[in-house]
Amino acid sequence: MYSKLLQLVASALLVVVALSFQSAHAEPAPQQLVNALATGKLKQKPAQIEALAATKNPAIIPVLQALIEGELFYLKNDGQVVIAPQSGPMIDAATGKPLSGLNKSSLKKIKANNKVRRIARAAIAKLTLQSPVLAERQAAVEALFKAAKPESLSLLLEAQKNETDPQLQTRLAQAIALISLQDKAATAKAQQAAIAQLRSLGGQQALALLQAFTARDDIAPQEKEAATRAVEAIEKSMALWGIGQNVWYGLSLGSVLLLAAIGLAITFGVMGIINMAHGEMVMLGAYTTFVVQEVIRSSFPGVFEYSLAIALPLAFLVAGSVGFAMERGIIRFLYGRPLETLLATWGVSLVLQQAVRSIFGPTNKQVGNPEWMSGAYELGGLMLTANRLWILAFALLVFALLLVVLRRTRFGLQMRAVTQNRRMAASMGIRTPWVDAFTFALGSGIAGIAGVALSQIANVSPNLGQTYIIDSFMVVVFGGVGNLWGTLVGAMTLGVANKFLEPYAGAVLAKILTLVFIILFIQKRPRGLFAQKGRAVEA
Amino acid sequence: MLNPKKFLKAASLSAMLATTLVSGSASAEETIKVGILHSLSGTMAISETTLKDAMLMLIEDQNAKGGLLGKKLEPVVVDPASDWPLFAEKAKELLAVHKVDAVFGNWTSVSRKSVLPVFEELNGILFYPVQYEGEESQRNVFYTGAAPNQQAIPAVDYLLENEEVERWVLAGTDYVYPRTTNKILAAYLKAKGVADEDIMINYTPFGHSDWQTIVSDIKAFGSAGKKTAVVSTINGDANVPFYKELGNQGISAEDIPVVAFSVGEEELAGLDTEPLVGHLAAWNYFQSVETEANYEFIAKWKDFTKDINRVTNDPMEAHYIGFNMWVKAVEKAGSTEVDSVIDALVGVSVPNLSGGYSTMMPNHHITKPVLIGEIQADGQFEIVDQTDGLVAGDAWSDYLPDSAKLISDWRAPLSCGNYNVETKSCGGDS
Amino acid sequence: MITAKLLSRFGLSASALIVALLAIAILFPLANLALPPENPLHVPSHLLPLLGKYLCYAMLALALDLVWGYCGILSLGHGAFFALGGYAMGMYLMRQIGPRGVYADPILPDFMVFLNWQELPWFWYGFDQFWFACLMVLLVPGALAFVFGWFAFRSRVTGVYLSIITQALTYALLLAFFRNDMGFGGNNGLTDFKEILGFSLQADSTRAALFAASAIMLALTFALCRAITLSKLGKVMQALTNAENRVRFIGYRVEHVKLFAFTLSAMIAGIAGALYVPQVGIINPGEFAPANSIEVVIWTAVGGRGTLLGPIFGALLVNGGKSYFTAAFPEVWLFALGALFIAVTLFLPKGIVGLVTQLQERFAARKAAAKRQKQTAPPAKPALNPEAAE
């Protein structure tokens, strides 16, 4: 969230500053100090930046900004530092004048590492803390908040006096609290205020500071007492939020399992085909997304944000038609021999994996996240990442749609009729072979759609399907074969159970325990969570 | 159902088939055979296929230069399918049936461990191109990838010095390489004065895909007011979801940098690196190395694969070095006879791609520079640090009590991979 | 005389297989050790462990067929029993290394020294004794199968539910054995073995002996399975695949019958694993991978399930094919393998053995018809084929 916000703000800032800079009557940046950036090793950069910052000249802001963005270069021949944005004209860093007649081969990049970037950001923040632009001030406060260094205390206090925005006021107060709690010279009153402030801020950073504070031996008992109570309060609220967070993680893992399994709930659950190629259908969906994004990148870069929406129907079609072909070509000869479908579909899965490997190569393919699926939302103490949120919503949507198709459409009715009593359905005029083929295609198509969503969080490689196939079978069987609700509840239960075990047992043991749980559960309910009942089952 | 006569016929037929199918193809022209033992299917294909292609390119190149000792080199490619016992079987096939003169291959320690006895028994030569945990030195194996002291320790040094990191998360996949590396690192960090509670060690299974909990733990661990870094020995497949989760939970490299030992250009090709800018990796080679030799190598590679987007990576350079070393050693020995080549290899020096020379040490490890790179938005690394000189691979770590007393020297008179300096004896078998 | 007894007891083709296996057990090692390499009949040294490995796979497939083909229990986790047997043998071989490990620790295997273990975990005790390891080869898979089967069969878990929980079992074991904390060497598993019973594993004679042991063991387990399937219990087992309820209602304890077959099968798989490990030289958690267990099912199906010969042929054929294809067509062999599986399911529903039987029957029928037409031949002999009924 922060980083996303920062990036946005930073780029806005760049434009604003660049504009204000050009029209400004501020004195130019000190040329000598700017050009010094071209000299020396990485280790000398922090000192160079400090020297620039010490001038308190706003003209250095675009220079530092360019350094952060990796757009600062120097001329190989004379060491003049220039800003070379990815698009647009090059600028002389010291004077801000556009340069012409230079090409990139005559430039050498000025390297920056994390530390340099961090220092540059702090330097910019100090200069923009009192900027008239709200966004700039926000970014500045965030940067100083993160660093929480005593030397910025006076600057922050200064800024606090003049700040008008109430939200930013609070943030400033929090930043000041963070710093003054570490400040040995702070007055008792300031400490009290800081403790209260941090208590309301909450979170790990505040907690750690308060804990460190209580361990100090140069503080008065009242403050120590207050800090201890604040620590307790924060710990308690964090524990509560922690449970909520775990539930969220569990649901989110559950939604991934649900997506992976839902197509299988049709092909395996409803039709009884032990479809080992199910994972490969998911893989096809993911590769479809990759191809769609490739085409968009090369031909229609403008619609990248919609790439997933475009990929969805295509993935459904691609996986669906492969499924259709599979049913027509192979599976229809195997009805009544469910275990042999395992063999044939395993063969199909090998062929599909190798086909994808031959066409696309064995390495991972890059599938990008659209902007709206990046970042995170904070909800109290909960951190909800956007892509997980979308995937959860999407999984539920797919589930609901499938339910509607099965329950409310003619095709769904025919499908259920065929799976329940093939002969009866046939004698009633239902074209059972086509219903079979389309049911299988539907299940495969759904798996393809799942692949689009899973491409956002997983490797897109020929092995993609193999990573999900076992979990998918576990979910369907745990939920009860032939019951969509079972798949939903099964996926969510396993997801949440896994995530609650993980903090105690570690990721590996949690997974083992979940598997053992499934084994034991099946002993208790040999037909899964939502077993079909009645005499029909025995037949 | 079957009568015995028919059965016996079938049995002898299948036995015949078995013999013919493993006896391979005899070629008319006299060639020098080079075995390539990399998985082309299964879970490891993702990394190893590239190395197979790299080897084919190197061999083609050498043949264009006129071959070796006046003969053409002939690559023999087999697919061990990421199946460890199959590695041993295929190694045996390469050595016993195809009679190759050297084998370039394997990725992961377990595959190497699986073939070790085969190379020992049939006296072959194996070049292993991947970074590994060390703790091994075998007469028939030449380790061209990094030992822990050629990757992990310099990376930690960089973070200590440049980022002033005080808290450490050692996150890895649960297998030998991360376990050993983390053990070495923990010992090293403690020696540097890092407290126990400032080190968090976490292991995950292979192919771990749900990183929500662990990433949020890392985040919590890192927001305690001390500068925190993650040292990642997370393996292959699990990296993509790990980095995606890092990006989504908003952990930027400026807050908590992650330094990885198993993430190279090839792995990044499967990722949107925009949110990962600034995370680090330590290798002995990056595609972004600015040397003429490297530019030439990259151009050749893109040309060979007919794909301008193909990237190069560290294990490819390791094969490049290893192959050239072998060629030089064969020329030096004047034959491909295994024992003389093994002897000739020690001390051979060939140019590496980062502008220096790599030398084969008596412990069958090589000297290399160590580079630290930061991930860029274009999927490449920007080199932010480099060791001053070359670092020689250390087979036995000085930070593990039991291995500190071992040394390896395959030159006469010692000729031992695990000589115990305390007991003055060559431990174990050998 | 023995042959006559064999014949009357096991039938023609089964006896032929037993005799052939015993013959192979003697002849192949002889051809390897006694004949000079230039002799056309010489069996090269690298081939023996390879063939030995196939024989172990054949034994595993045979074990699976006993439960799948004869009791209708499709286990997707038989690789687990194989691997456990392998680990038991591997632990013995590890202990045999003694002080010859790279760290020269007299007791602890290298990987333990390496991870700073101070002493041998309790479950490694006893494995320095061959007899104890052999016992464990049988007992560990057997006990696991017994406990697992006890619960599963009593709760009447059947069909895909059973298949999936067997898969969950092997998957859980896979993850568990990957953990270095378990004390089984983690991902690297157990390797770098030196000798068995004092004989070097690198020696051709030891290899030959292991190969012979595999062939003899396969013959023995085959005879055992054959005897069981021909017994009344075998008939009860087969009856399970037709009408489990009927078996129950005429008073057999279905769960006991299944438990017997499952446990025995797991033990056979364990033996196969134990013979496999010294021949391939490594055992690691990869053997627990669910895909491996599925492959066993495929060998069995390719050969023909429900016939004891089928799984043996299937395992030999598929693995031989795999060895060949991975070298001959390393880039595309998966296409060939995948296509093979599809083709077998579509065109050979009863596997290769089924096809042979079918052809034989058709041939016999045509011959009989021709004879009848001629009106000269004596009436066709009744089918002297004990397996025709299967």
Place this chain on the structure above:
Amino acid sequence: MSTMQENQPLLYLDGVSVSFDGFKAINNLSLVVDHGEMRAIIGPNGAGKTTMMDIITGKTRPDTGEVFFEGEKDLTQLDETQIANLGIGRKFQKPTVFEGHSVYDNLVLALKGDRGVFATLFSRFSAKDRERIEEILATIRLQSRAQTLAADLSHGQKQWLEIGMLLAQDPKLLLVDEPVAGMTDAETEETAKLLRRIAKTRSVVVVEHDMGFIRDLGVKVTCLAEGSVLAEGSLDHVSADERVILSYLGR
């Protein structure tokens, strides 16, 4: 056999109820079958006839009520195998034989004997067993088809084979679910004869829809409806009952 057992009815059901998902399949059912008695059970579909058999044979556990065999053996506490070994044989509605085995082997498997796993594994086939099977084959008229695969039998023959298997078990009580469904008239007649002959030596409970067949049997009839007994007595008595006519026969 103790005299106490002789005095007790062979099968005793009292106040038995069972419901599936709220649907009461059996509702306060009581039924007594005596030694050597043959009883016919009739009733409309869903009257609970098969469920009643499920309860007697241990396949379904009743929610409430008592089920006793030979006076003291509480069947609700036993499972199918134990109940079968007490001497209760059951023929299913759909003929259930081992289709993969020959007729002869089907009978061999059903033959009374030790059912333990190892006893079965090492069991030897004695001359006495052979005699017994020949006898049963004769009873069910399948001598000529002894070596035929059960799968290749006609529907009626499968029914007979199943009855033959019950005979081989030598049970005290036979539960026969719709034995003549799908049979020709001649076969039906034969089956009635067969059952009457069997009933001379043991108790038989027959569930059937075929009124002609029931009449042929000429035994006491119990009519079930909605899970409880509607009427009991001779066929004429029962078919005269108004409630029976209303709920079953009349429709």
